[in-house]
Amino acid sequence: MTLPPVYDYCVIGGGIVGVATAHRILSRRPGASLLLVEKASTLARHQTGHNSGVIHSGIYYEPGSLKARLCREGARRTKEFAAEHHIPFRTCGKLLVATNSAEHARMLALYERSVTNGVEVELLDAAELVRREPRVTGVGALFVPDTGIIDYTRVTEELARQVREAGGEIRLSTEITALAETEDAVTVSGPSGSWRARRLVVCGGLQSDRLARLAGLDIDLRIVPFRGEYYQLPPSREDLVRTLIYPIPDPELPFLGVHLSPTIDGELTVGPNAVLGLAREGYRKGSVDLRDLREILGFRGFHRVAATNTRTGLRELRNSLFKRGYLAECRRYCPELTLADLLPREAGIRAQAVLRDGRLVHDFLLERTPRSVHVLNAPSPAATSALPIADYIVNELDI
Template sequence: MVYDYCVIGGGIVGVATAREILKQRPGATLLLLDKADTLGVHQTGHNSGVIHSGIYYEPGSLKAELSRRGAELTKEFAAEHGIACEVIGKLLVATDAAEHKRMDALYERSKINGLDVEVIDAAELRRREPAITGTGALFVPTTGIIDYRKVTQALADGVRAAGGEIRVGVDVVGIAEHDDRIVITSNEESWEASNLVVCAGLQADRMARLAGIAIDFQIIPFRGEYYELPAERSSLVHHLIYPIPDPDLPFLGVHLSPMIDGTLTVGPNAVLGMAREKYKKFAFDKTDFWEYARYRGFYNLARANVGTGIAELRDSLSKRGYLARCRKYCPELTLRDLQPREAGIRAQAVLRDGTMVHDFMIERTPRSVHVLNAPSPAATSALPIAEVVTKRLLVGD
């Protein structure tokens, strides 16, 4: 049998894309493959569960456009499928003069991105969140929280209802694109498809090379380590509490995140991962490690961010250091409040010159589309990413 479409990758982006293809091509045959035993187990299932607004992202970028539309579509999808979703809003808190200046610049960016954002002063911040201290804040009312694993499952139900086939526990080891078809191979069997989409996340670079695509980047894993507050402290804040990001740093910083299940988490930091898909602290995979240890882009990245990397590692090893970052805006937190929670791992594309690819990156061949870089806010943006990928795939189909 030759399938009309095959999708590799069972995270939220891959499953959303499979569903979108079947919406656009009703009656088509489609096969979705994922190597894990269940869908959405990696980046989809290890994040803060935030429906992002798009306030941070470069105007005109795919992230800015798709996160804004994705937030709307995600909320609509949740309502249609009975998935719990709360729009609790986000406060980005400035704690000193330098951060306040960056806050003002971020507010200007939010206006360019067409977002509804309110500037509040220190007194109003304290009134809204008595446990939070700062010189002022930006309030983003449209930010919400959700469980993206449940969204992924509902999307998968839609794929099956439309006639799609989903296979898990399948490790793809070969992709061969021919003039008239693509052959996808595992260790046990192979399939043929007229068209292919690859949404492989942490394995995106490997799948691209497997397909014969010449790429000039590598996925480098970054661990995002979280803590969870005790149940009696879960009502400490009512909104998502974020620091003002430093534009010279690659990640957003440690934040307080109420979760849709009622828990309150702190995190994530960003430390270099020694494995792409292992989540325990100090987990190590020699193949993953030596692959990026031999990559020139890793050393260029490390040289450009040596101070940040040392600080992140120090705070990963020292709970007191991690706590100090949180206490800048939430001074009543204590060491006892920081209880262990499973980490997440971000798939970050890094170019050979050491530059992190910040925007979504999508590549097309005659019969395939590869999503090569889709870190946060990919979960928020999954539905419009699926629209973009499907449109590119179906051009000329």
């Protein structure tokens, strides 16, 4: 049997992290042969194209964590890349609003963390908050001036254009169902064909755990999908706020809460919540994938997460089912919003890695084999951090 030709590199996954990695490989190894494969018919189809479009500052993250370090660098490089390639972005800043005394105490702790992380931040009292955003209310706020907004799909498309220009090959609508590693190459196979590569990078997002198991990795985690449901405000409300408006996050949860987000296209969105997804790639409300559901319910780690977060889970489910509950989350800091303001918008799905003991993986997580690197967890701010994440991955390949 004739073996397929061998590429120098293969990247699985056409989200921003996968495309940025392909881009970085060819930047370091001009002339190398590279194949990128993506299951969807377009790049940036999943998490990259279904987020708030925020260029995060790094205020939230554990000091010393990869997320903290890569986010700061990623924010700077994302803006530089966008400016160089004429991709619109805006540094509008972000207000994190405390609405009660408990949140105010958490806000002060977050302020100290931001200082430790080297993030520029300003502490505001209630009067200054109202002066800056007259339609927002709270007992205090943090203002993070460097936070911005962008369209990450456009960033991904520009990176992909440069990958093709550098000689890289991108195959869409190409699902991978088998991985086989030998001493000299990795064979990547699916219904569309079979390819070989000397080095493989897997940036599988919502499918990262399945792809790792295909490669024979003994991983102690499962991807649990969480739906983030958004609403869009009507055009008459698009001037409601000038900056991004976020609640003070609960440090026990990996989600940042329902926020008001101006978009680079001039719209104003609110969301997301965080409800269990019953389909990893089902964006319509009520979507169920039986395989995905069986894997979730059969995973011990999920049951432990559910047991320790029952109250939060029920609240998020209630807010998903009943718009008034969702509205109440928004009205805590923007009381003039009404039910009529919440117009439908497509949801996003977050790939959350959960360990068998029920712990959520909060940081970026990579695993290696002799010829491959698997990105098992790339949570927010992965889009912001994509360029330095790509450097980190490429370093793991010893390029």
